[in-house]
Amino acid sequence: xxxxxxxxxxxxxxxxxxxxxxxxxxxxxxxxxxxxxxxxxxxxxxxxxxxxxxxxxxxxxxxxxxxxxxxxxxxxxxxxxxxxxxxxxxxxxxxxxxxxxxxxxxxxxxxxxxxxxxxxxxxxxxxxxxxxxxxxxxxxxxxxxxxxxxxxxxxxxxxxxxxxxxxxxxxxxx
Amino acid sequence: xxxxxxxxxxxxxxxxxxxxxxxxxxxxxxxxxxxxxxxxxxxxxxxxxxxxxxxxxxxxxxxxxxxxxxxxxxxxxxxxxxxxxxxxxxxxxxxxxxxxxxxxxxxxxxxxxxxx
Numbered sequence: 001x002x003x004x005x006x007x008x009x010x011x012x013x014x015x016x017x018x019x020x021x022x023x024x025x026x027x028x029x030x031x032x033x034x035x036x037x038x039x040x041x042x043x044x045x046x047x048x049x050x051x052x053x054x055x056x057x058x059x060x061x062x063x064x065x066x067x068x069x070x071x072x073x074x075x076x077x078x079x080x081x082x083x084x085x086x087x088x089x090x091x092x093x094x095x096x097x098x099x100x101x102x103x104x105x106x107x108x109x110x111x112x113x114x115x116x117x118x119x120x121x122x123x124x125x126x127x128x129x130x131x132x133x134x135x136x137x138x139x140x141x142x143x144x145x146x147x148x149x150x151x152x153x154x155x156x157x158x159x160x161x162x163x164x165x166x167x168x169x170x171x172x173x174x
Numbered sequence: 175x176x177x178x179x180x181x182x183x184x185x186x187x188x189x190x191x192x193x194x195x196x197x198x199x200x201x202x203x204x205x206x207x208x209x210x211x212x213x214x215x216x217x218x219x220x221x222x223x224x225x226x227x228x229x230x231x232x233x234x235x236x237x238x239x240x241x242x243x244x245x246x247x248x249x250x251x252x253x254x255x256x257x258x259x260x261x262x263x264x265x266x267x268x269x270x271x272x273x274x275x276x277x278x279x280x281x282x283x284x285x286x287x288x289x290x
Contacts, residue, residue, distance in 0.1 A: 024219070100218055118187060119219045125189050144183040151211045154218070161214045 007048060010060065011040055017121040018064050024120045025068045025113070027101050035071060039064045057123060058130020065113055065131055072109070096157055103153040107146055114139055115146035182209050186216070 018039055023032035042063050049059060104112050110132060117123045117131055125139045132139070151158065179199050184191040186209070199205040 096218055115219075119216055125187070140180060140184060140189065143187070144180040147183060147212050147215060148208075150215055151208070154215065157218070158211055158214045161217070162210065166214070166217050 007040070007044055010043060010048065010056070013053075014057065014060055015040075017123075018060070020120040021061070021064060021116050022068060024101075024104070024116050026071055031071075035064075035067050038067050042067065054124065054127055055130060057127045061117055061121065061123060061127065061131035062133070065117075068113070069109070099154055099157045100150075103150050106153060107149060110134075111142050111146040111149070114142045115150070118143055179205050179208055182212065185209075186212050 015036060019032050019036045022035045022039075023029055026032055026035060039060070043060065049056070051059065104116075107115065114128055114132060114134075117128045118125075123131065125136045125143075128134070128139045128143075129136045134142070178195065179202075181191045181195040181199050182205060183189075185196050200209065
């Protein structure tokens with residue numbers, strides 16, 4: 001992997017993936033935009049480590065995770081704001097989106113982040129391990145556990161989809 | 175839930191896995207159901223721009239068909255010619271007509287000399 005040392009390159013490489021992760025993590029598209037800006041603001045204040053792209057992704061998403069955690073903490077002080085008012089994704093129905101967000105909110109923070117970093121940002125287990133300061137095995141275990149739990153909570157929502165026609169999701173997150 | 179089914183997640187995520195472990199997991203109907211539900215879960219979780227969308231490779235610049243370019247040139251030429259013609263016709267209406275014949279006229283008075 002080639003080292004990425006330039007903040008502009010970082011923005012170009014990861015802006016979309018960060019926005020998707022933060023969008024699902026905080027539940028609001030507009031807020032996700034602000035939080036993405038906050039991530040790059042924090043990045044601009046520190047020296048970007050000389051590292052491979054994979055390691056850098058982990059480093060960047062660790063910052064993103066901290067930004068998201070700060071947001072959770074602030075929101076927990078304002079209990080009137082809940083995930084009920086989230087934006088709906090275009091593809092999934094509003095109900096499904098609400099159900100998913102509800103199910104995500106039931107997961108332990110770390111499991112939820114591990115799941116979102118994989119599903120929304122397409123990070124590898126190694127990258128997630130760097131971002132969450134875990135081992136790759138722990139990531140593997142937590143992702144599976146999160147999926148199993150989400151499956152249980154969303155069972156009634158997933159059943160109708162079993163009869164619909166979908167495509168296998170390609171591993172493209174850029 | 176069988177913990178051996180972790181291999182299904184690894185398979186789904188393009189992470190390294192043991193083929194035999196996957197075969198064992200998928201031999202179990204519960205494992206197959208799990209795989210399907212995990213795919214559905216991904217479909218639900220991912221935004222529409224990434225879920226199930228095969229992103230095309232960056233599109234190469236497509237050549238416009240030559241006949242379209244030629245047709246466009248003809249239209250531009252016709253419109254330009256029409257405009258030019260209109261302008262010239264307007265100019266012509268303001269100009270006096272060119273002479274077509276010369277009319278000679280005789281003076282109708284006579285100079286009378288010596289009378290003051």
